[in-house]
Amino acid sequence: xxxxxxxxxxxxxxxxxxxxxxxxxxxxxxxxxxxxxxxxxxxxxxxxxxxxxxxxxxxxxxxxxxxxxxxxxxxxxxxxxxxxxxxxxxxxxxxxxxxxxxxxxxxxxxxxxxxxxxxxxxxxxxxxxxxxxxxxxxxxxxxxxxxxxxxxxxxxxxxxxxxxxxxxxxxxxxxxxxxxxxxxxxxxxxxxxxxxxxxxxxxxxxxxxxxxxxxxxxxxxxxxxxxxxxxxxxxxxxxxxxxxxxxxxxxxxxxxxxxxxxxxxxxxxxxxxxxxxxxxxxxxxxxxxxxxxxxxxxxxxxxx
Amino acid sequence: xxxxxxxxxxxxxxxxxxxxxxxxxxxxxxxxxxxxxxxxxxxxxxxxxxxxxxxxxxxxxxxxxxxxxxxxxxxxxxxxxxxxxxxxxxxxxxxxxxxxxxxxxxxxxxxxxxxxxxxxxxxxxxxxxxxxxxxxxxxxxxxxxxxxxxxxxxxxxxxxxxxxxxxxxxxxxxxxxxxxxxxxxxxxxxxxxxxxxxxxxxxxxxxxxxxxxxxxxxxxxxxxxxxxxxxxxxxxxxxxxxxxxxxxxxxxxxxxxxxxxxxxxxxxxxxxxxxxxxxxxxxxxxxxxxxxxxxxxxxxxxxxxxxxxxxxxxxxxxxxxxxxxxxxxxxxxxxxxxxxxxxxxxxxxxxxxxxxxxxxxxxxxxxxxxxxxxxxxxxxxxxxxxxxxxxxxxxxxxxxxxxxxxxxxxxxxxxxxxxxx
Numbered sequence: 001x002x003x004x005x006x007x008x009x010x011x012x013x014x015x016x017x018x019x020x021x022x023x024x025x026x027x028x029x030x031x032x033x034x035x036x037x038x039x040x041x042x043x044x045x046x047x048x049x050x051x052x053x054x055x056x057x058x059x060x061x062x063x064x065x066x067x068x069x070x071x072x073x074x075x076x077x078x079x080x081x082x083x084x085x086x087x088x089x090x091x092x093x094x095x096x097x098x099x100x101x102x103x104x105x106x107x108x109x110x111x112x113x114x115x116x117x118x119x120x121x122x123x124x125x126x127x128x129x130x131x132x133x134x135x136x137x138x139x140x141x142x143x144x145x146x147x148x149x150x151x152x153x154x155x156x157x158x159x160x161x162x163x164x165x166x167x168x169x170x171x172x173x174x175x176x177x178x179x180x181x182x183x184x185x186x187x188x189x190x191x192x193x194x195x196x197x198x199x200x201x202x203x204x205x206x207x208x209x210x211x212x213x214x215x216x217x218x219x220x221x222x223x224x225x226x227x228x229x230x231x232x233x234x235x236x237x238x239x240x241x242x243x244x245x246x247x248x249x250x251x252x253x254x255x256x257x258x259x260x261x262x263x264x265x266x267x268x269x270x271x272x273x274x275x276x277x278x279x280x281x282x283x284x285x286x287x288x289x290x291x292x293x294x295x296x297x298x299x300x301x302x303x304x
Numbered sequence: 305x306x307x308x309x310x311x312x313x314x315x316x317x318x319x320x321x322x323x324x325x326x327x328x329x330x331x332x333x334x335x336x337x338x339x340x341x342x343x344x345x346x347x348x349x350x351x352x353x354x355x356x357x358x359x360x361x362x363x364x365x366x367x368x369x370x371x372x373x374x375x376x377x378x379x380x381x382x383x384x385x386x387x388x389x390x391x392x393x394x395x396x397x398x399x400x401x402x403x404x405x406x407x408x409x410x411x412x413x414x415x416x417x418x419x420x421x422x423x424x425x426x427x428x429x430x431x432x433x434x435x436x437x438x439x440x441x442x443x444x445x446x447x448x449x450x451x452x453x454x455x456x457x458x459x460x461x462x463x464x465x466x467x468x469x470x471x472x473x474x475x476x477x478x479x480x481x482x483x484x485x486x487x488x489x490x491x492x493x494x495x496x497x498x499x500x501x502x503x504x505x506x507x508x509x510x511x512x513x514x515x516x517x518x519x520x521x522x523x524x525x526x527x528x529x530x531x532x533x534x535x536x537x538x539x540x541x542x543x544x545x546x547x548x549x550x551x552x553x554x555x556x557x558x559x560x561x562x563x564x565x566x567x568x569x570x571x572x573x574x575x576x577x578x579x580x581x582x583x584x585x586x587x588x589x590x591x592x593x594x595x596x597x598x599x600x601x602x603x604x605x606x607x608x609x610x611x612x613x614x615x616x617x618x619x620x621x622x623x624x625x626x627x628x629x630x631x632x633x634x635x636x637x638x639x640x641x642x643x644x645x646x647x648x649x650x651x652x653x654x655x656x657x658x659x660x661x662x663x664x665x666x667x668x669x670x671x672x673x674x675x676x677x678x679x680x681x682x683x684x685x686x687x688x689x690x691x692x693x694x695x696x697x698x699x700x701x702x703x704x705x706x707x708x709x710x711x712x713x714x715x716x717x718x719x720x721x722x723x724x725x
Contacts, residue, residue, distance in 0.1 A: 040377050041402060041683060058719060065719045067712065139545030140483060140557055157483070162491075162548035164701045248548045250493030250697040265374040267687045 033274035040268035053275035086236035097183025122181040130245035190224035388621040395678035406431035410622040434608035436646035441602040448588040469541040486541030489567040499603040501696040508595030514677040523714040528706030574642035604673035
């Protein structure tokens, strides 16, 4: 037994060391920075200031200089924007993904080709597809405005990515386009594991397809569906690249990751920015835990 | 041959190799992002390379100046030696002063012929941190053929500009040019918007955000009125998409012939007069208009050349800097690319004026240009600029009135200032 433990440790140690170097040390340093007032101008000159970056006079939360309240401040606004984006985006992607998965589950000619084709939006790197969409959505010489104008659906050209009232929802639309294949694939994998005899019996009994969906399919894929939603939600809460490339990046549409980048990279406040990124991690962790609690997600082997 | 001869041969070869490699240094210069800048810079850097027997390779910086600064600061934090010569924006010396070499001992007084304001801007703590390379001011470009067609003159005030733009825009749209715009400028939330907005605010008499003594002066009604005026253009004479336009996007609309007025930097002239430009020969340039009771003003911009402290070839790099900022090279660049020289007497040069007729009037514009408060706010300038462009963006996007935005901005600037700049 001791021999087996030793062998197990021998196999695990390289991975653990590598993870500590690549993930553990930067994370630890980042958390350490968040407790100091380091600036990028001279990284070695940072002083320890405890939790002042979080709760102090010029901190993230409980800052007395937030003249219009926490939710109108840059940090509060970024939290609100990110959650708005994530919730709408994940719901839409799940519904669309479910539909696409149900379709791809049927047997039809060219099904393999369709399954491969559906993956294309997910496969293109986000920067490339975001730039592409940015050109199509351009207000003066973009394709989308031209097409909508020609079909008479809009009266004059809309500034999709510049107008603050449209910007966030445009980003949601592009994100749904990009990530629906991911959800569809995860749900399809779940659908393929369903036992066929249930459906045979239902067909013999003449059950309505919609009832079949609600009473049989959905409960059976509930667990994988919730897992896919948690994955997507964790991703969506970290959204950065779409907003950065598509929109103008001012404070009203900024996401939490965008705020972190602005503080750390553009303003050079490594201490304050690290505090923001640590808070971001904790917020995402809490959201995931809450979601799994509410969905009563049981990840262990004992099924209901 | 015997071992002694081969030993000698090896020694000679080694000596030759080391002397050859110690002469042919390889420098890296970061000097621009768009194709025209890169081509011009490479040409003159390679000339220097041939003359001195070194090679110069190009490092392409990001297009947005805010991003270029962010990247540069990270490289300085890592003490990277990859960059030798850096093109530095007017507002950067105060921010990156700890990482640049003092050029006074290399320039030997050559800076006396340059614009004093720019040299003063580049001198921090008694050290000359960068040589001025080309000056930039905001200019008003207009379609002189259209102004003639409708019997109008270049506008003297912003109100004139708005009226002229409205008239021509309506007429052109009825005549069939469907997306004709009156006025395009840079409205994206980045440093360029700070430049545009400072022009509006200062020309209305609203001051310069933070004054020379360090007090926050932006919360006044003249500044609020300036921003409200600008917000009134968006959606009427300016497309809503201007909120996402940087320099190239606004130039794209103007160069396609779809705008009457454009506010942009001097580089747009050479590109607008290029052989394949649809508006060649149809553009004019004038100073930006004044606000009511205020005066005409442009934001001072411009780029300088500096040497990184972490470079492995500081002397050679300084030599390259002085070559590129010399009289001959600046004159050639003014003629070929309409880069405004930083040597004052070049503005009276006949050859330059033949190609860029408006440069004669530029001496006054550059001399009276307003600088952004980068020197007084030092390393906190990026945050100050960020807060200012955010506030302006909110007003342009009609999310806040000028007065509300200025009040909020004052609170934010107090937060940035903390106890002192």
